[in-house]
Amino acid sequence: MIHDEEIRRQVIEVIAEEFELDPVALTPEATLYDDLGLDSLDAVDMVVALEKKFGVKLANEESIRSVRTMADIFALIISLKPAGQ
Amino acid sequence: MPPHQADAIVIGSGISGLTTAALLAKSGRQVVLIEKNKKPGGALRRFKRAGIPFDIGFHYTGGLGNKEILRVLWEYLGVWPNITAVPLHPGGHDLFRFRKSGRSVRAYYSYDLLQEELITNFPREAGGIRDFLANIRRICRTVPFYNLDLPLTPFLRDYLTAGNRSLADVIQTSVKDPELQAILAAPALLYGIPPRNAGFALHSAVTHGYYSGAYGIVGGGQAIVDAFITVLQRTGTEIITNCPVEHITVKDGTVQSVIAGGHEIKAEQVIYTGQPNALPDLTAKGTFRPAYIHRLKDLEDTKSMFILFGKLDCPDDGPRLATTNLYSLPPGVDIMDAPSPGTAGETLLVTAPGRRDVSDGSDAPAANGVIVMRPASWEEAATYDLGHKKRRTGYQTWKEETATTLLTEVEKCFGDLCPKITPLATGTPLTFRDELGGPQGGVYGTQHNMTQFAPRARTKVEGLTLSGQSTLMTGLLGSSLAGLVTAGEIIGLETIWDQVLT
Numbered sequence: 001m002i003h004d005e006e007i008r009r010q011v012i013e014v015i016a017e018e019f020e021l022d023p024v025a026l027t028p029e030a031t032l033y034d035d036l037g038l039d040s041l042d043a044v045d046m047v048v049a050l051e052k053k054f055g056v057k058l059a060n061e062e063s064i065r066s067v068r069t070m071a072d073i074f075a076l077i078i079s080l081k082p083a084g085q
Numbered sequence: 086m087p088p089h090q091a092d093a094i095v096i097g098s099g100i101s102g103l104t105t106a107a108l109l110a111k112s113g114r115q116v117v118l119i120e121k122n123k124k125p126g127g128a129l130r131r132f133k134r135a136g137i138p139f140d141i142g143f144h145y146t147g148g149l150g151n152k153e154i155l156r157v158l159w160e161y162l163g164v165w166p167n168i169t170a171v172p173l174h175p176g177g178h179d180l181f182r183f184r185k186s187g188r189s190v191r192a193y194y195s196y197d198l199l200q201e202e203l204i205t206n207f208p209r210e211a212g213g214i215r216d217f218l219a220n221i222r223r224i225c226r227t228v229p230f231y232n233l234d235l236p237l238t239p240f241l242r243d244y245l246t247a248g249n250r251s252l253a254d255v256i257q258t259s260v261k262d263p264e265l266q267a268i269l270a271a272p273a274l275l276y277g278i279p280p281r282n283a284g285f286a287l288h289s290a291v292t293h294g295y296y297s298g299a300y301g302i303v304g305g306g307q308a309i310v311d312a313f314i315t316v317l318q319r320t321g322t323e324i325i326t327n328c329p330v331e332h333i334t335v336k337d338g339t340v341q342s343v344i345a346g347g348h349e350i351k352a353e354q355v356i357y358t359g360q361p362n363a364l365p366d367l368t369a370k371g372t373f374r375p376a377y378i379h380r381l382k383d384l385e386d387t388k389s390m391f392i393l394f395g396k397l398d399c400p401d402d403g404p405r406l407a408t409t410n411l412y413s414l415p416p417g418v419d420i421m422d423a424p425s426p427g428t429a430g431e432t433l434l435v436t437a438p439g440r441r442d443v444s445d446g447s448d449a450p451a452a453n454g455v456i457v458m459r460p461a462s463w464e465e466a467a468t469y470d471l472g473h474k475k476r477r478t479g480y481q482t483w484k485e486e487t488a489t490t491l492l493t494e495v496e497k498c499f500g501d502l503c504p505k506i507t508p509l510a511t512g513t514p515l516t517f518r519d520e521l522g523g524p525q526g527g528v529y530g531t532q533h534n535m536t537q538f539a540p541r542a543r544t545k546v547e548g549l550t551l552s553g554q555s556t557l558m559t560g561l562l563g564s565s566l567a568g569l570v571t572a573g574e575i576i577g578l579e580t581i582w583d584q585v586l587t
Contacts, residue, residue, distance in 0.1 A: 018376035041545055044538050045376035052383070059538075 008074050010053065015073075018049045028071035056080045087325055090351045091117040093575070094343045096330050097358030099127025100561055101552040103313040104568025105356050107162045110320035112576050117352070118322055119345050121329035125314060128521060128528075129306030129561070134509040137439075137454040139394045141512075141520075142528070143306030144436050144456075145173065145409065147194075147294025148562045154230045155562055158569060159312075161585045163319075167312035169303040177299070178202075179410040181268050184431055184498060190268055192412075194299040196222065203265065213260040217269060220255070221296065224289040229582070230566055231293060237582045241570065251535055252288045253280040253418040263416030270418045274434060274460075276559040277387030277529035280418045284535045287558070294562050299409070301438060306561075333357070333549065335372045340548035354575055358553035358568075360522035361531060361540045372546065385537060386527030387559070388421055389514035391461040393488050397437060397453040398505040411435040413498045423462035429494035434458040435503060455506055457495055463525035466514040474519050484511045531555035542571045550574050 002010075016023040021036060032038045038046070047058045054077055058064050063076055092114035095106040102118060103125070110116045124130055128142030148155030149170045159165040179192040190206050193199045200218055204211045229235035256269045270280040272292040280288075302308050317324060325345070332344040333355055342351040357364055365378045414420050415431035424430025439452025469480040488508045495506065514526025523530065530553060531539045542550050542557075552571035554564040573581040 018379065019374050041541075041543060042374075042376070044541075045374070045380050048380045048383075048538055049376045052379075057536075 004078050007078050011050070011073055011077055014049055014053045015046070018045070026070050028069065028074065030070045031068055050077065054080070087348050088117060088323055088350060091115050092352060093354035093356065094119060094350055094352045095356045095358065096343065097127065097553065098125035098324070099358060099553065099564060100129055100309065101554065101564040101568035101571065102127070102356070102358040103310065103317070104158070104565050105358070105552050105572045106322055107164070107313060107316055108569065108572035108581065109575065110317060110322045111162060116322045117350055118317065118324045119328055119330055119343065120324070120326045123327045125324060125326055126307065126310035129310050131305055131307035134394060135396060137396060137452055137509070138305065139454050139456065140305040140438065143302070143309070143561060144438060145299045145301050146561045147297055147299055149300040150298055152233070154233065155565055157233070158565060158585055163316050164312040167315055168308060171301045171303060173299045173301060173409055177409055179412060181271060181412045181414055182498060183264050183416060184413060186264065188264060192268065192271070194295055196296050199296060203268070207260070207262050207265045210260045210262055210265055217255070217259040221289040221293055224286055225293040228290055233586055237573065237578050241578070249284040249286050249535060251281055252283040252285050255285045256280065256418055266418050267414040267416050267420050270420050271412055271414060273421060277527060278532050278534050279388065279421045282532065282534040282536060287533050290558060291560065291563065305438065330367060333367045335368055335546050335549070338545070338547055340546055354548050354550065356550050356552055356571055360524065361551065361555050362524055363522060377545065380538070381540060384531045384539065385534070386523045386525040387529035387532050389461045389463055389517055389526035390458045390512070390528050391487055391491065392512040393457040393491055393508055394510040395455050395457065395506040395508045397440070397455045397503070398507060399453065409436065411499050411502060421460050423460050423465065426465065427490070429491045430459055432460055433494060433498060435495055435499060457491055457506065459491060461514050463514050466526065470515055476515065484513060487511070529554055529559040533558065542574045
C-alpha cells in the first residue's frame with residue numbers, strides 16, 4: 001500500500017509529464033479547465049494516463065464525471081487505493 | 086502535377102476516406118485524396134489470381150435495405166446508382182459446425198428465422214436466446230444509424246459505453262450450452278475483438294446489420310470503390326495514388342499542409358484515416374502532448390488472421406452453395422484464440438462469394454474463388470519479419486505449411502459441403518501489417534474494446550480530423566459511418582445528418 005502523500009506526488013508527476021505542465025501549478029485547488037487549460041479532448045487522455053500509471057479503472061467510476069480540480073483527482077485515485085507500483 | 090492548394094486533403098482511400106471525401110466534395114469543397122498504395126480502396130480492393138477475382142476485406146454487409154443507413158448515405162452521395170446490391174437469399178444463412186459433436190446450426194440473416202433455428206437446436210435455452218436477441222434489438226433502437234429518427238450528437242457523446250458489459254458476460258449469463266455460446270459470439274469475428282474484451286453494445290451495433298438481412302455486391306468491394314471514384318471525379322476531386330504522406334505540417338496548433346511525394350499541398354482541413362499509432366510520427370515533435378501520443382501508440386490492434394485464397398475444384402456452372410459462409414467453431418466464448426503452433430485450430434471461416442445463392446438467382450456470375458480464414462497471432466508470423474514488405478528466409482515454407490494444415494482441417498470439417506480447394510495465395514499478419522497498417526496485423530484497425538479508448542474524430546490540432554475504422558466502428562458499415570461522422574465534425578454533425586436523411 002502506498003501512502004496518500006505519495007499518490008498525490010505521483011499524480012502531479014504523471015500529469016506534469018503527460019500534459020507538459022509546470023508541477024508547481026498543479027495545486028489541489030487548480031481547476032483542470034480554467035487554471036490548467038485542459039478541455040474535453042484532454043479529459044480522455046487524462047483518464048488513460050492515470051489508469052496506466054496506477055493500474056486502476058476510472059472509466060466506469062461515476063465520480064469521474066464530477067472531477068473539476070486537482071484535489072478531485074487526488075481523492076479519486078486515493079479512493080481506489082492502488083496496490084503499489 | 087498535383088495541386089498546391091485544396092480546401093481539404095483526405096489521407097487514405099479506404100471506405101471512410103472515400104466517404105469523407107465525397108461528403109466534403111458534395112458540400113462544395115475542393116478535395117484532394119491521397120493514397121499510399123498503387124490503387125485506391127484500402128481493404129475493399131480486389132486482386133486476381135489465376136483469373137479469379139478475390140476480395141481482400143469485403144464479404145457481405147448489412148445496412149442496404151430500403152431506408153437503411155448505408156443505402157441512404159450512398160443514395161445521398163450518388164454512388165448508389167452505380168452499385169448493384171444483391172440481397173442474399175431470404176432463407177440464406179451461414180452454417181456453424183462443431184467438430185467434436187458434429188452438430189451443424191444455420192445462422193440465418195433474419196432475427197425470426199435465427200431465433201427459431203436456435204430454439205429448435207437448443208430448446209432448453211429458449212428464454213435466454215429470446216432475451217439475448219431482444220437485447221441486441223433494444224440497444225440498436227438507441228443507435229441513430231439504425232433508428233434514423235434519432236439525433237446524432239447525444240449518441241456520439243456517450244458512444245455505446247454507458248453501463249456496458251462484455252459480450253462474454255452477457256452470453257454466459259443468457260445461455261449455458263457452450264456450443265450456443267460460441268454461435269452467439271461468432272459475429273465477433275466480423276470485428277476482431279475477443280468476446281471477453283468486446284462490449285455488448287458494440288457487438289449489438291455490428292451484429293444487428295447482419296441479423297436484419299445481409300447483402301452481397303456485384304463486383305465485390307471493388308465495385309464500391311469504383312462507384313465512389315466515379316462520383317469523386319465528377320466533383321473534380323483530385324485522387325493521387327502511390328504517394329505515401331511524409332509529413333503533416335502544423336503551425337500554432339492549426340494544420341497548414343500535407344507533404345507527400347516531396348510535394349506540399351496547403352489546406353485548411355486535413356483528414357487522416359490511417360492507423361492512429363502512425364499519426365504522431367507524421368507530425369513535428371511537440372504537435373501533440375505526450376498523453377495523446379502515448380494513448381495512440383499504446384492502442385491494441387484487432388486480431389489478425391491467416392487467410393488463404395484458393396480455387397474450388399468444381400465446374401464454373403456447378404451448383405450454387407445454399408450456405409454463404411461456413412464456420413467451424415470451438416464450444417464456448419473463446420472463439421478467437423489463435424491455434425497452437427502447427428495446428429489450424431478449431432475456428433475456421435470458409436466463404437465462396439461467387440457461388441452464393443443470391444435472391445434473384447442470376448445476377449452475379451458464378452466464380453470458383455474461395456477464401457479460408459482462421460485467427461492468427463502476431464507472434465506466429467513475427468519471427469519472419471524484417472520490416473515493411475521484407476521477410477526472413479523460411480517465410481514461404483511456413484506459409485505453405487500453414488496453408489496445407491488449414492486445408493486439411495477444412496476438408497475434415499466441411500468435406501461434405503465444400504469441393505477440394507487449390508491454394509493460390511495467402512495473407513498473414515505480416516501482409517496485413519504492411520497493407521493495412523495495423524502494428525500487429527489487425528484486420529479491423531484498433532480494438533474498440535472495453536479496456537481502451539479508441540480515438541475520436543476531433544484532435545487538438547485545429548483542422549486535423551481523424552477517420553477510419555479505428556475511430557468509430559469497424560467493417561464496411563462502421564467505416565462508412567466513421568467517414569460520415571468525420572465529415573460531420575467539419576461541416577456540422579446534425580447539419581450533415583439532416584442533409585443525408587432528407
